[in-house]
Amino acid sequence: MKQTERRGYPYPECDPPVQKDASDAIQIKQLADAINTDVQTLRNQISDEMAYPDCAKIFANGIVTTESDFNVVYTGFSWNNRAGLWDPARGGFTIQRSGWYLVMGYVFAASTLNLHLRSRLTLNGAPRGNWQGYSRNTTGITNQAQQLFYSLHLDQGDFLTNQIRHAAPGTSITFGSRLELVRILAG
Structure with missing residues (x-):
């Protein structure tokens, strides 16, 4: 799968060639998981650096x-x-x-x-x-x-x-x- 340029999120291809062994649902789930992980990391950094600094x-x-x-x-x-x-x-x-x-x-x-x-x-x-x-x-x-x-x-x-x-x-x-x-x- 291709990845977004800045954040590296995997995303499904809209035009062929599409991988034959990957379903669209799996590709959408991988995109959602990557975004969830990234947002949680950002949330932790904000909490650590701004709300509770050393x-x-x-x-x-x-x-x-x-x-x-x-x-x-x-x-x-x-x-x-x-x-x-x-x-x-x-x-x-x-x-x-x-x-x-x-x-x-x-x-x-x-x-x-x-x-x-x-x-x-x-x-x-x-x-x-x-x-x-x-x-x-x-x-x-x-x-x-x-x-x-x-x-x-x-x-x-x-x-x-x-x-x-x-x-x-x-x-x-x-x-x-x-x-x-x-x-x-x-x-």
Whole structure:
């Protein structure tokens, strides 16, 4: 049987020569089955990519340290819709499927010191992107926060977390962080 050019659907021939061992009913069924399979595949892709993209949000609370430059190890998650995306053993994200991701988050510190709080991503243990920030304290407010936003291509198996940097080394400060991502485009 001939096939459609773009989707490869088999279709019965209207003009001879017609295969002698194939009935028209079988050819019509093969066409219907091919269309059904293709439509189901498209439906699954739409559901997977648009309705339920890979996404997760992780958190770390009560990080007490005197270091002024350190990697965040995430200890919990708020949501995680792709098995293995949040990697509790490593304390960050392990990418399950390659694609373009939107990564968002924030870090915060309980301090009235002028911390100049900053954050940036680390990808596979190496710094990725620029330091986001500076935050600055406001009189009477003990919590300082700094946001981060990135869109980047990540490959399957990549490990992602972030670093915190501040301007008060040697001072014991309590930090927290949130990091979330959503896959916005497959590939």
